[in-house]
Amino acid sequence: MMTLQQLYALAVQLGIQADPRGLASVKRQLKQARIDYNKLSAQEKPYFDQEYFTNPYSDSRILYSSSDTKPIKRAIAGIDCSESELLLADRLGKVDLAITHHPEGIALADLHSVMDVQVEMLSRVGVPIHIAESLLAQRIAEVNRGLQPINDHKTVDVARLLNISYMATHTITDNMVTTFIDELVKKNQKKLYYVGDVMDLLMTIPEYQIAKKLKSGPSIFIGHGKRRAGRIAVTEMTGGTNGAKEMFERLSNAGIGTVIGMHMREEYRKEAEKHHINVVIAGHVSSDSVGMNLMLDQFEQRGVEIIPLGGLIRVKRFKAKR
Ligand SMILES: [Fe+2]
Ligand SMILES: [Fe+2]
Numbered sequence: 001m002m003t004l005q006q007l008y009a010l011a012v013q014l015g016i017q018a019d020p021r022g023l024a025s026v027k028r029q030l031k032q033a034r035i036d037y038n039k040l041s042a043q044e045k046p047y048f049d050q051e052y053f054t055n056p057y058s059d060s061r062i063l064y065s066s067s068d069t070k071p072i073k074r075a076i077a078g079i080d081c082s083e084s085e086l087l088l089a090d091r092l093g094k095v096d097l098a099i100t101h102h103p104e105g106i107a108l109a110d111l112h113s114v115m116d117v118q119v120e121m122l123s124r125v126g127v128p129i130h131i132a133e134s135l136l137a138q139r140i141a142e143v144n145r146g147l148q149p150i151n152d153h154k155t156v157d158v159a160r161l162l163n164i165s166y167m168a169t170h171t172i173t174d175n176m177v178t179t180f181i182d183e184l185v186k187k188n189q190k191k192l193y194y195v196g197d198v199m200d201l202l203m204t205i206p207e208y209q210i211a212k213k214l215k216s217g218p219s220i221f222i223g224h225g226k227r228r229a230g231r232i233a234v235t236e237m238t239g240g241t242n243g244a245k246e247m248f249e250r251l252s253n254a255g256i257g258t259v260i261g262m263h264m265r266e267e268y269r270k271e272a273e274k275h276h277i278n279v280v281i282a283g284h285v286s287s288d289s290v291g292m293n294l295m296l297d298q299f300e301q302r303g304v305e306i307i308p309l310g311g312l313i314r315v316k317r318f319k320a321k322r
Contacts, residue, residue, distance in 0.1 A: 001071035001072070001073070001302075001303050002071065002072055002299075002302050002303065002304065003067075003068065003069060003070065003071060003072065004062060004065050004066075004067070004068070004070075004072060004096075004097060004165045004167070005062075005065075005068065007072055007097070007167075007299060007302075007304070008062050008167060009054075010298060010299075010302075011060065011167075011169050011172050011295055012054065012055045012057070012060070012172065014172060014176060014294075014295055014298060015056075015057055015060065015169075015171060015172030015173070015175050015176070016056065018175040018176045018178070018179040018180075019056075019117070019175050019179075020117070020120075020121045020124065020175060020178050020179060020182070020234075020238060021117060021120040021121055021124070022120075022124075025120050026056050029056045029116075030052070030053060030054065030056055033052035033053050034053055036048075037050070037052075037053075049106070049110075057114050057170070057171040057172055058107070058110035058111065058112075058113035058114045059103045059107045059108070059110065059111045059113075059114045059168065059170035059171050059240060060103070060107060060168055060169045060170050060171055060172045061103075061105070061106055061107040061167070061168055062165070062166075062167050063104060063105040063106065063107060063155075063156045063159065063166040063167060063168055064105075064156055064159040064160050064164075064165060064166040065165050066096070066163045066164060066165045067165070070096065071096075071303075072096045072097045072165070072304050073094070073096055073303070073304065073305060074094055074095050074096055074097075074304070074305045074307065075095065075096060075097040075098065075099055075299070075304050075305070075306055075307070076088070076089045076092075076095055076097075076098050076099070076306075076307045076308075076309055076310075077098075077099040077100075077292060077296055077306050077307070077308055077309070077310075077312055077314075078098075078099070078100055078101065078308070078309045078310020078311060078312050079100075079101045079102060079285050079288045079289065079292065079310050079311040079312050080100065080101070080102050080310045080311055081098050081099060081100035081101075081309065081310040082100065082104060082155045082158075082310075083154070083155050083158045085098065085100075085309055085310050086098055086155070086158045086159055086162055086164060086166070087158070087162070088309065089162070089164055090162045090164065092307065095164055095307070096164070096165060097164065097165040097166070097167065097304075098159065098164050098165070098166050098167070099167050099168075099169060099292075099296075100166070100167070100168050100169075100310070101168075101169060101170060101173060101288050101291075101292050101312075102168075102170065102288075103168040103170045104152060104153075104155040104156060104166075104168060105152055105153050105155065105156040105166075105168070106152075106153075107168035107170060108147065108150065108152040108168075109147060109150070109152045109153075111143065111147060111170070111240050111241065112140050112141075112143040112144040112147060112240065113140075113240075114170070114171045114239065114240040115136060115139070115140045115143065115239050115240040115241065115243065116136070116140070116239075117171065117175075117238060117239040117240070118132070118136055118235075118238075118239035118240075118243045119132045119133045119136055120132075121235065121238070121239060122136075122235065122243075122247065122250075122251075125233045125235065125251070125254060125256060126251075126254030126255060126256070127247065127250045127251060127254050128250075131250055132247070132250070135243075135244040135246050135247055135250070136243055136244055136247075138244065139242075139243055139244040143240070143241060169292070169295060170240075171238055171239065171240060172291075172295065173288070173291030173292045173294065173295050174237055174238035174239070174288070174291050175238050175291070176290075176291045176294040176295060177237055177238075177287050177288070177290040177291030177294070178234050178237040178238040178291075180290060180291070180294060181202075181234050181237065181260060181282070181287075181290075182234045184201060184205075185198075185201070185232050185234065185260070188201055192229055192232060193228065193229060194225060194226055194227065194228060194229055195220055195223045195224065195225055195226075195227045195228075195229050195258060195278045195280060196224075196225030196226065197229065198229055198232060198258060198260065198280050199218055199220065199225065199280060202218045202260075202280070202282050203217070203218065205290065206315045207286045207287075207289045207290045207293070207313045207315050208282065208283060208286055210286070210313050210315070211283050211285070211286035211313065216283050216284075216285070216286065217283060217286075218280065218281065218282045218283055219280075219281050219283075220278070220279070220280055220281075221264055221269055221272075221279040221280070221281045222269060222272055222273045222277065222278055222279040223258070223278030223279065227278055228257065229257055229258040229278060230255070230256070230257015230258055230278075231255050231256050231257050231258070232256075232257070232258045232259075232260065233251065233256045233258070233259050233260070234259070234260045234261075235247075235251065235256075235259050235260075235261070236259055236260065236261025236262060236263075236264065237260070237261060237262050237282075237287060242264075242265060242268060245267060245268045245271040246271070248268070248271045248272040248274070248275045248277055249271075249274075249275045251275075251277060252275040252276055252277050256277060257277065257278060258277065258278040258279070258280060259272070259277055259278075259279055259280070260280045260282060261279065261280070261281055261282065262281070262282055262283065262284045262287040262288065263281060263283075263284040264279060264281055285311045285312075285313070286313055288311075288312075289311075289312050289313040289314070289315070290315075292312055293312075293313075293314060293315050293316070293317065294317070296314070297316055297317050297318050300316070300318075300320075301318060
């Protein structure tokens, strides 16, 4: 049996293991957080979120803790797990923890900070790091301004009043699905000649099969099945939210022929099209589900009963012990 703190620590560890930047980069970020903190004045220190010493993901946090010692036996988990799901948990009864993928509270307010993950992720697929950083800086500032007016703590108030522990795991599980698909692509590299082959590969994943029955399966946003896929990159699945649309030109120049993403806004799609990149959209909620499932399997194997809701397509990848 695990406590909330233990589950949270495990989640952070899983996110780090799957981080597309690689471990050295994550360690550098954690170390830098301490250096930054130590440089702050006595007045500024109380405002620094010390979770940054051990957790590199600003959008993944414990939002409310009902107890430090109580073991977590039953949890609800959703892609969106907010007010209505918390109320439902109260009605279902005996729910110790609510886990949301899309962040709320302080995890939402600081979502933009995690977008820095994209800089090194893009440099790893061949975009020079100074270009990736410069293009993303503008977009991060824009996302930050967009988050300012949101009443991001109201859901946390519900968790507090119902006394249900509440946790957000956003980039943690987006890292997990990114690495999962990336490894699958690398393992099947030789078979992936056409864009259609990429689609076929995605369709081997149960979450996408279920999503297709629900009419939201993977689709080709740009290109078609008979186009040559070229070099494939999973660039649109983690790092907070959409990066900079100007990046498609850079990706194309870096030799990327096909990108796999969860979802894509029209203005981004047009930009990718302009620069001749094929785009395979795996699906939003289904891809978020793959990432959450990989983490929730670990929770379940440690004795936590998971009740899926809030759009989560729950698929288990382990055999339950009898
Ligand atoms: Fe996500
Ligand atoms: Fe999402």
